[in-house]
Amino acid sequence: MTTSSTTPATSSSTTSTDASGILPAELEDLVTLFDVRATDSPTPDAERAAALESPRFGTVFTDHMARVSWRQGDGWLDRRIEKYGPLQLDPATAVLHYAQEIFEGMKAYRHADGSVWTFRPDANAARFARSAHRLALPALSVDDFVGSIAALVRTDVDWVPSGEDSSLYLRPFMFASESFLGVRPAAEVEYLVIASPVGPYFAGGVKPVSIWVAEDYHRSGPGGTGDAKCGGNYAASLLPQTLAQEQGCDQVCFLDATTNTYLEELGGMNVFVVMADGSVHTPELTGSILEGVTRSSILQLVADRGHAVVERRIPLAEVVSGLADGTVREIFACGTAAVITPVGRLAGTTFDSTVGDGEPGELTMAIRGELTDIQYGRAADRHGWMRRLA
Ligand code: COI
DSSP: OEEESSSOOOSGGGSOSGGGOOOHHHHHHHHHTSEEOOOSSOOOHHHHHHHHHSOOTTOOOOSEEEEEEEETTTEEEEEEEEEOOOOOOOTTBTHHHHOOEEEOOEEEEEOTTSOEEEEOHHHHHHHHHHHHHHTTOOOOOHHHHHHHHHHHHHHTGGGSOOSTTOEEEEEEEEEEOOBOOSSSOOSEEEEEEEEEEEOOSSTTOSOOEEEEEOSSOOSOOTTSSTTSOOHHHHHHHHHHHHHHHHTTOSEEEEEOTTTSOBEEEESSOEEEEEETTSOEEEEOOOSSSOOOHHHHHHHHHHHHTTOOEEEEOOBHHHHHHHHHHTSEEEEEEEETTTEEEEEEEEEETTEEEEOTTSSOOHHHHHHHHHHHHHHTTSSOOTTOOEEEOO
16 A cells, blocks of 8 residues: 655656656657658648537547557668558458557647647656557657657647647557467567547536446456556456446446455546545556556645545445445546546445535546646646647
């Protein structure tokens, strides 16, 4: 268990990798490594403006994508920005059979002066490297990761929206592209970044969501891939997520696979519990939980406010009884896409509890406001989290 009231939590996820971050002058050099092969049929301005008005999450994509190829023996080759479009894959492409794939989620934010920034890209690059290691994929350097993001955002800078809660969602991913049915790490790999203008992740905006706690399904077990950001984890969450919706809930929450006792995370978000004494608790990183960049940033912001932050194993039974007797005051979920989302109801086969009065919690919304103010340039970036891209 990690407890802190004045210093950031001490898990590996909260160690700031930004201290070794890339300086603006270095970023220029990294961007020039990418050969821009611009599309000859860019989206007309009026069509793009219409697409930017209220895009549903993950449905609209920009004109270009970043791409780098890897061959065993040659390493990473052919850094380029090319026209966004379908990939041609042989039916024997390894990723289609054995799911050797990883991804990241990031955002580019337009500030009031028109400049475009991203949040802690070094942390995403570090997690991408950890995920690559777990999935036996080649490591991509922080330089190539950040350079690809910056080169794509600069090429498609007109696609970065400026509205409230709007951003350009960035999806770096890497997959086994070799055509081969043997079960071994692929000798050919592709890395791409695609970009999608987005508004709020949930169609209803920032409203409390309801959560169903899955008792029959787990997302990951000890020694599994739970702390890697790989497609397989999300595939495993889809059936339980569907069952949660059949129970009238918005999202599913998983318990640990060993004892079916402790909260782990939602299908695509980490979870926090705010106690009546003001302390803020989140499941500790046991190897089966994603080391969220938003999660670690929240731990820092909460500690900055003088709250005790506690990373520990949190029994579901304690949360359910705490909701009944008032010792649990707020619950919220977090991730890059959803930012911070209040939880208004927690249900399972033997309980159905309202969180507080069912409305967004005070601390939940205060931290959400503080985080988004930093991301959108409305508040000082006191931790040096923001990187200017354009
Ligand atoms: C994110 O929050 O960016 C994620 O990757 C979660 C989800 C959209 C898959």
